[in-house]
Amino acid sequence: MQRAAQRDDRAQQVQRAKRLRRALACAAAVPAVLITAACSSDSDDSKAKSGGESTQQSAGGSTQPSASASPTVQAAAYRKLPEACGVLSKKTLTDLVPKGSKSGKKGSSDDPSARASCSWNSLDNNGVKGSQFRWLNVSLLRFESDATRGSGDEQAHTYYAQQVKDAQSVDGAKGVKVVPLSGTGAEASAVRYDLKKKEGLFKQQTVVARVENVVVTLDYNGAGLAGEKTPDADDLSKAAQKALKEAVASVSSANGAGDAGSSSSSPSKSASDPAAKSPSSSPSKSASSSASPSKSAAGKS
Template sequence: MSEGTMQRRAQRDQRDQRAKRLHRVLVCAAAVPVMLVAAGCSSDSGSDDGKDKAADKAAASKSASPSPTVQAAAYKKLPEPCAVLSKKTLGDLVPKGADSGKEGSSSDTATRGSCSWSSLDNNGVKGSQFRWLNVALLRFESDVTRGEGDKLAREYYTKQLQDAQTADGAKSVKTVPLTGTGDEAANVRYDLKKKEGTFKQNTVVARVENVVVTLDYNGAGLAGDKTPDADDLAKAAQKAAEEAVAAVAKANGAGTGGSASSGTPSASKGASGSSADSSDDSSAGASKRPTKSVSKS
């Protein structure tokens, strides 16, 4: 074989080798996008699965969360407001008006109610004795937003006491805590001078569980008759308030002690309906006691 022939064969072998290498490079280059696409699809699929699993887990956790609850109110109803006091008590407090109880208007008698009596004992030229009595009842339901019924009643109880203590024109204001009258009670006593005479005012506020009782009782000697004894009026007002509280407990199946623990079924956990509005004083009926604040003497 000549030298020229051998040189041409070597050149041909080199070309063949270069062609094979180029072919392998092209095949690998074509395979790379396919692998990238496959890897990308696999990555996206895993990402979606993770999101779906997280969403399912969050939904399951939310559905498993318990609904908010609040302790149910102990008392579910109110007694007839004009029947909370006995005939004897009415005869002592309003002797000339024991049978003339006037029930106040109410859009929901299970939540609020009131009754008032007035008495004028005319003694002719010796003057006359005037007495006025009002009993107001306000019941609070437990509410998941506002809280338990007895808590709402305590707030209203405090507000009623403050209103009585700052009554317009009140003189010699004195607040006396009371025992044996519901869960908490106090009598706000003061003098109120009017052109007809000096009125001795008593406002007894008592709370029993989720119900607040506000009893107003005042008296005056008119047309020259003597002013009634303040202590006697205060004792009579407290006695009447005790009866009113006992009537609330009795209406709900409890004993006369005024506590839900003696006869009322235990309150169960659960959400309940709407509550009485503690800012609405319409349940007090046409109360004759003033409510604007003044300085005390």
């Protein structure tokens, strides 16, 4: 019995020792578990917080650039051009080219709605007294608004300024004068000079006007040949300016509008400074090579 009791005591001691070891082992394991759980919890919280912020940023769109609106320009005022050989009345043609009012020659164009021209010539033969020569050319150029190049008005202003500048720089021109004109489109200028040629002394008049997105250039020259007296430059200038107003008005009429000869539209730059550059980009390559330049007009005889 005593041994049994002793065995029981030892067994109990062994059991208590085992339980104590297990308790200690469990006690030692608890902090590790807690630490792991705590780390896991912090990590999850961090991920959740980070994910929440990312979601909010994405949802709020603060990190996403908004789509920029497509650039727009003002629509061009005029959509077509009048028939170039019909922009001047029969009376006007008779005054400017007395012997050639019916000799209108239409210029070639790959797009009549964008560029057009017509020319006339007159030779009034006075026998032994000589002859009076006149040459007239009207060209029209229309610009379409474009997001890259700018509005039609801006492009037309740039081309208008270039036409005036070109008219002043003709080789051999003498006594060049530039006069701003009022009451003709949005802006207009007259350039006049003398040009000595083997046939005689030519009095050249180049008048240019812009009406909204269309530029009208009128070249007119006269000379007394074979002993005939030289025509008066002032008379030629007045006739050219009158014809220019008529041509400008025809642009408006062709588009169903009223008389544009006295348009009050504000020019892009002052008409008194026709060579000023517009802030817009230069006109398209095809447009700038169309209308007859002043140089070619001066070279006619």
